[in-house]
Amino acid sequence: MKRLLSSPPLLDIIQSAAEPIITIDEHQRIVMFNAAAERAFLYSAEQAIGADLDTLIPARFRVAHTEPASHVEDPGISSRQAGLGIPLRGLRSNGEEFPVEASTAQIRTKTGVFLSIFLRDVTERRRVDQALRASRDGLTRLSNALLHVREQEKRHIAQELHDDLGQTLTALTMELSHLEADLSPDDANLRAHVRAMRRLIKETFASLRRIASDLRPVMLDDLGLAAAVEWLVANFVSIYGIDTEARIEIGEEEPCRPVATTLFRIVQEALTNIVKHARASKVSLRLCRTESQFELTIQDNGVGAAPERLAKKPPLSLGLQAMRERVQLLDGDIAISTREKGGFRLDAHIPVQPPESPWEAS
Ligand SMILES: Nc1ncnc2c1ncn2[C@@H]1O[C@H](COP(=O)(O)OP(=O)(O)OP(=O)(O)O)[C@@H](O)[C@H]1O
Ligand SMILES: [Mg+2]
Numbered sequence: 477m478k479r480l481l482s483s484p485p486l487l488d489i490i491q492s493a494a495e496p497i498i499t500i501d502e503h504q505r506i507v508m509f510n511a512a513a514e515r516a517f518l519y520s521a522e523q524a525i526g527a528d529l530d531t532l533i534p535a536r537f538r539v540a541h542t543e544p545a546s547h548v549e550d551p552g553i554s555s556r557q558a559g560l561g562i563p564l565r566g567l568r569s570n571g572e573e574f575p576v577e578a579s580t581a582q583i584r585t586k587t588g589v590f591l592s593i594f595l596r597d598v599t600e601r602r603r604v605d606q607a608l609r610a611s612r613d614g615l616t617r618l619s620n621a622l623l624h625v626r627e628q629e630k631r632h633i634a635q636e637l638h639d640d641l642g643q644t645l646t647a648l649t650m651e652l653s654h655l656e657a658d659l660s661p662d663d664a665n666l667r668a669h670v671r672a673m674r675r676l677i678k679e680t681f682a683s684l685r686r687i688a689s690d691l692r693p694v695m696l697d698d699l700g701l702a703a704a705v706e707w708l709v710a711n712f713v714s715i716y717g718i719d720t721e722a723r724i725e726i727g728e729e730e731p732c733r734p735v736a737t738t739l740f741r742i743v744q745e746a747l748t749n750i751v752k753h754a755r756a757s758k759v760s761l762r763l764c765r766t767e768s769q770f771e772l773t774i775q776d777n778g779v780g781a782a783p784e785r786l787a788k789k790p791p792l793s794l795g796l797q798a799m800r801e802r803v804q805l806l807d808g809d810i811a812i813s814t815r816e817k818g819g820f821r822l823d824a825h826i827p828v829q830p831p832e833s834p835w836e837a838s
Contacts, residue, residue, distance in 0.1 A: 496576075496595040501588055504529045508592075516576075516597055518569040534567045566595065574599050620805060627737065634691040637684055645677055645684070652677070693740050701736040702726055705743050705763060712747045712759075719758050726765040735826055738802045739763065739772055742810075745795045746774040746822055754778025754820055768828055769808070775821040780814040799824070806830040 490497050496513035500506055509524040517524070517532050524531070530538050566576045576595045583590045656670050689695065695704035702724050709722045730736065743761065750756055756778030764771045786796065796812070799822075803810045808826035 496597070497592060498524075498529070498532070498595070499583075499590050499592045500529050501590055506531075507590065513595070516568070516574070516595065517566060523569075532567055534565050534573050537565055564595075566597075575602050616805065619801060623802065623805065630691040634688040634694075637688045637691075641684055642681075645681055649674070649677055690744070693737070693744075696736055696740050700730045701739060702763075704736075704740055705761075708740070708743050708747060709761060712751075716751055718750070718756060720761065721759070722761040722763075724761075724763045726763060726770065731765075731770065731828065732830070734806060735770065735828070735830060738806060738808075738826060739770060739824075741802065742772060742799050742822070742824055743774065745799055749795060750774075750776050750778065750820075753781065756819070765828065770824075770826045770828065772824045772826075773821065775819065777819045780816050780818040780820050782816045786812065786814070 490508070491510050493510055493512055496516045497508070497510045498506060498513050499508035506524050506527050506529060509519070509521040511521075513524070514520055519527075519531075564576050564578050565573050567573055575598045577598050578596075579594045581592045581594070583592060652670055652673055656667070659666050659670070693704055695707045699707075705724055706722065709720055712718065713720050731739070743763075747759075750759055754776045756776035758777045760773075760775050762771070762773045800810055803824055803826060806826050807830055808824060810822065810824045812820070812822050814820040
């Protein structure tokens with residue numbers, strides 16, 4: 477060991493290493509300070525050697541940094557005691573602090589026990605981390621904004637359908653009434669046509685209402701989440717005749733709007749998926765509220781899905797992905813359990829109090 481340490485090439489290597497390397501003795505005195513350490517701490521080796529390690533450490537961290545030295549005094553410690561990647565802060569001679577990571581190695585020689593500290597200046601990595609975090613925050617905000625715009629857009633289309641097409645259909649009904657009034661009572665053929673037209677207008681009205689309420693959960697606005705979910709289930713049962721058991725226990729207090737809209741949209745998409753994919757004969761839905769969260773489970777006894785089918789990416793499959801995004805924005809979680817021929821189960825948990833300023837589902 478001694479032969480290696482005193483060998484000049486090794487010292488040269490240490491001197492030319494790109495990262496700062498500092499060696500201290502058992503009294504925490506610096507005995508070796510390589511060129512990279514000079515550049516990082518802005519001390520010359522001459523100034524540093526003989527100084528206390530504390531010189532290189534901000535005052536508030538000094539106690540923590542004395543620990544490696546105490547290891548030096550511990551005779552039981554291995555000769556390669558490495559504290560890999562310990563996050564620390566260094567102090568330059570101009571008073572500036574910088575983030576570093578340290579690993580250490582202990583060396584026993586005849587002249588004493590030494591601790592070498594290998595440092596890595598992580599200023600740049602921290603900067604990149606921060607930039608990444610900022611860009612992730614930006615993406616979350618963008619996601620929020622997109623959801624907001626999507627909900628507003630749906631609301632706008634629903635309004636247009638109601639106001640514009642709805643008015644036109646009403647006008648058409650009135651025109652038909654005028655026409656009918658002018659028809660001779662004997663003109664059975666024309667009267668039959670008018671009746672057929674009335675029936676078509678009535679059906680168009682019904683479709684219009686259904687499309688508009690799918691786009692914008694009017695029930696949700698008017699009657700609240702529990703009634704709106706009950707309405708979705710009742711509609712589902714009456715149209716598709718699938719035996720459905722629903723248990724909704726969320727108390728009197730209405731959830732905040734983003735939570736209510738998210739839960740409503742999950743139920744809507746899950747029921748649509750059951751119709752589209754499940755071939756189920758039984759469905760159960762449970763929506764409960766605990767002290768801290770809403771719990772939603774929707775389960776069917778249909779054909780289920782193999783994992784690769786779930787992995788289909790947008791734009792092929794948007795439904796489950798959109799659910800996940802909505803739930804994540806509210807700091808909730810969603811889990812799917814299914815297998816081929818084994819039914820499909822979806823569990824979502826959403827905090828009663830979601831994070832500040834989530835998207836506003838208006
Ligand atoms: N209840 C279910 N039973 C069986 N398979 C399901 C069920 N729900 C979803 N799946 C499977 O998961 C896949 C992804 O569902 P997702 O809702 O994301 O997309 P999609 O319904 O195919 O299309 P989109 O929702 O975009 O109109 C479906 O294609 C289907 O294979
Ligand atoms: Mg779907």
